[in-house]
Amino acid sequence: MEPLALRDKRILVGITGGIAAYKSADLVRQLIKAGAEVRVVMTPAACEFITPLTLQALSGQPVSRSLLDESAEMGMGHIELARWADLMLIAPATADFIARLNAGMANDLLSTLCLATQTPIALAPAMNEKMWLNPLTQANLSRLQSVLPTLRIFGPASGEQACGDLGYGRMLEPSELVQLTASQFQTPQLKGKHLVITAGPTREAIDPVRYLSNHSSGKMGFALAEQAARMGASVTLISGPVTLPTPAGVTRIDVTSAQQMLQAAEQSLTRCDAFIATAAVADYRPSESAAQKLKKGEADLSRIELTENPDIVATIARHSMRPSRVIAFAAETQDLEAYAQRKLDKKQVDAVVANDVSRxxxxxxxxxxxxxxxxxxxxQPFGPDTKSAVATFILEQLMTLDTSA
Known part of the structure; x- marks a missing residue:
């Protein structure tokens, strides 16, 4: 899907000194392929990771590096660049750069441009996961968002990092950054709509320390909530126990059990336009949950009596306040289309999103x-692709869904 919203848009790509700078070359290439005009500004540290010559060859424009460039400053070059851009995209944005921007420093060309521009700025953070989670980094971002209403934070993603650590801090992939950049120039397609999305697993207590659950991470539901908010929707995200940060602009309700999730879902149906059930809800729960921990050898844990949990999406689909669109997810290991069609009829939903969880x-x-x-x-199949791209696909299908039949 080519992001047509980028055609003829002027994007200033700022590159700071992190290992993710190698991805910036592909980012520039993809932005230009999408129709944008791109200029590149590099910090001195960025030049240690990737050469200006590479970015010049890809952008077709000289790469700006120095605040004290005599030829450029004859025409107040940094001011002209600040006025030129429709959007400034800093990718990667290191913890150091975020801190300097928060402090209002202007000790290199890129930070000076950020202070001199009135155009929106987007940061694509990239750093070690401990640096990302450090309270100082989070405080810097929080203050930047409070004083710069047009500031956007793209990412970061979770995964393996250059240092070998696992966690949040990876810069988003170039294709994701292109899509997010394009979304800044699109008319909010879901403006005025209220979406309720369930995500993650549920936990059904056996006793205070044991429970029945599944492997759901919640990533797909959170990606849907994030994309829907970016498309202008009011989003209520009902989440089981996960370790994911709340997407910007999303109202989050944390629950534990299936019964709690159903209650939260029913209470969120007021003026709800679409209900998307991505949560992997436990089918069964213990008939009785012990008040105290069951001691090994003192209780027969091999004979736990189970009772069926409520079917959340089916309940919403038959509810007196049923939204106009109800979407179910089907996590299958075989015969995806056949099981999805069966679920479509059984649950009386408008669409089913099926995926193969055995892979x-x-x-x-x-x-x-x-x-x-x-x-x-x-x-209609889609992927494999990032969950962000899959979320965009699902929401686009949702908007064209005919529920009049």
Whole structure:
């Protein structure tokens, strides 16, 4: 999907000194392919990771590096660059650069441009996961967002980092950054709509320390919530126990059990336009939950009596306050389309998004997904791609869904 919103847009790409700078070359290439005009500004540290010559060859424009460039400053070059851009995209944005920007420093060309511009700025953070989680970094970002209403934060993603650590701090992939950049120039397609999205697993208590659950990470539901908010929707995200940060602009309700999730869902139906059930809800729960920890050898844990949990998406689909669109997810290991069609009829929903959770490349916990969108009239595959791209696909299908039949 080519982001047509970028055609003829002027994007100033700022590159700071992090290992993710190598991705910036592909980012510039993809932005230009999407129709944008791109100029590149590099900090001195960025030049240690990737050469200006590479970025000049890809952008077709000289790369700006120095605040004290005599030829450029004859025409107040930094002011002209600040006025030229429709959007400034800093990718990667290191912890150091974020701190300097928060302090209002202007000790290199890129930070000076950020102070001199009135155009929106987008930061694509990239750093070690401990640096990302450090309270100082989070405080810097929080203050920047409070004083710069047009500031956008793109990412970061979670995964393996150059240092070998695992966690949040990876810069988003260039294709994701291009899509997010394009979204800044699009008319909010879901403006005025209220979406309720469930995500993650549920936990059904056996006793205070044991529970029944599954491997759902919540990533797909959170990606949907994030994309829907970016498309202008009011989003209520009902989440089971996960370790994901709340997407910007999203109202989050944390629950634990299936019964709690159903209660929260029913209470969120007021003026709800679409309900998307991505949560992997436990089918059963213990008939009785012990008040105290069951001691090994003192209780027969092999004979736990189970009772069926409420079917959340089916309940919403039959609810007196049913939204106009109800979407179910089907995590399957075989015969995706057949099971999705069966679920479509049984639950009385408008569409089913099926995916194969037996595959390690797109299953539970993966940052990638491949789905099959199934309605009564069609089935359409998408992927494999990032969960952000899959979320965009699902929301686009949702907007064109005919529920009049």
């Amino acid at each position: 390690t490349d797109i299953g539970f916990g993966s940052d990638q997904n491949e789905v099959l969108w199934v309605t009564r009239d069609q089935s």
